[in-house]
Amino acid sequence: xxxxxxxxxxxxxxxxxxxxxxxxxxxxxxxxxxxxxxxxxxxxxxxxxxxxxxxxxxxxxxxxxxxxxxxxxxxxxxxxxxxxxxxxxxxxxxxxxxxxxxxxxxxxxxxxxxxxxxxxxxxxxxxxxxxxxxxxxxxxxxxxxxxxxxxxxxxxxxxxxxxxxxxxxxxxxxxxxxxxxxxxxxxxxxxxxxxxxxxxxxxxxxxxxxxxxxxxxxxxxxxxxxxxxxxxxxxxxxxxx
Amino acid sequence: xxxxxxxxxxxxxxxxxxxxxxxxxxxxxxxxxxxxxxxxxxxxxxxxxxxxxxxxxxxxxxxxxxxxxx
Numbered sequence: 001x002x003x004x005x006x007x008x009x010x011x012x013x014x015x016x017x018x019x020x021x022x023x024x025x026x027x028x029x030x031x032x033x034x035x036x037x038x039x040x041x042x043x044x045x046x047x048x049x050x051x052x053x054x055x056x057x058x059x060x061x062x063x064x065x066x067x068x069x070x071x072x073x074x075x076x077x078x079x080x081x082x083x084x085x086x087x088x089x090x091x092x093x094x095x096x097x098x099x100x101x102x103x104x105x106x107x108x109x110x111x112x113x114x115x116x117x118x119x120x121x122x123x124x125x126x127x128x129x130x131x132x133x134x135x136x137x138x139x140x141x142x143x144x145x146x147x148x149x150x151x152x153x154x155x156x157x158x159x160x161x162x163x164x165x166x167x168x169x170x171x172x173x174x175x176x177x178x179x180x181x182x183x184x185x186x187x188x189x190x191x192x193x194x195x196x197x198x199x200x201x202x203x204x205x206x207x208x209x210x211x212x213x214x215x216x217x218x219x220x221x222x223x224x225x226x227x228x229x230x231x232x233x234x235x236x237x238x239x240x241x
Numbered sequence: 242x243x244x245x246x247x248x249x250x251x252x253x254x255x256x257x258x259x260x261x262x263x264x265x266x267x268x269x270x271x272x273x274x275x276x277x278x279x280x281x282x283x284x285x286x287x288x289x290x291x292x293x294x295x296x297x298x299x300x301x302x303x304x305x306x307x308x309x310x311x
Binding site for chain 1: 285
């Protein structure tokens, strides 16, 4: 259940970010370059997954757990650090409206310079967004699912998030700025860090007490520490930026 | 474009160098303890459970101190 939740919440954040850029492309240059860029990004991702999938099964489980765990720690603690610093006000909150305005402005400026090649620029912007955010989703799904036979449930969790964002996005037809991204990053960062700690330990031969249940204890540990850091940080800087 | 994509993919794992080096140091220490068989899995577990949150705390406090000075 934790693996599915982590995949769902992680994918939710990433798909919202990709959707913002694809929406900006479609509003400036129409649906064609946005759709082509998105499809090209998804096709590249599919090739990556198809190529990497069989390789994963060749790696010994312990080594896979150790390497994936270490990468998860780098990824998860980075998210958690960023969410803590955003909550304190040291760095600015990610703003989908602002990202949408920035991408729209860039594409509009490019339109004035080279109108004939703009479809390519717009399509590449959509491709890059889908590829980068999609790579993060693929990594999260593999990381939380590969070591414990939860690859398919985790994939379904991520897919559900994508369907949800696309359904809501197509209805409201504007950036999904109401999604509490920092709170989600906070939760997913703690979950991914907990999985990372668990997998690195398993890879090194640690038999955690309670086995998989210890992941929940690690989530609580990281959330507790993050909460304490936020309280400490806010007391130091009473007027967040 | 490929260069910027590779750079951004690397950026998924490394944002703050001190945090990344700290994490890898703790994971490396745990792996070294396992390799030399010093103390067994309990020591490895303690290194990970104490060391990783400690790295996060140290990095955030360091960042706060840096931002306060600016």
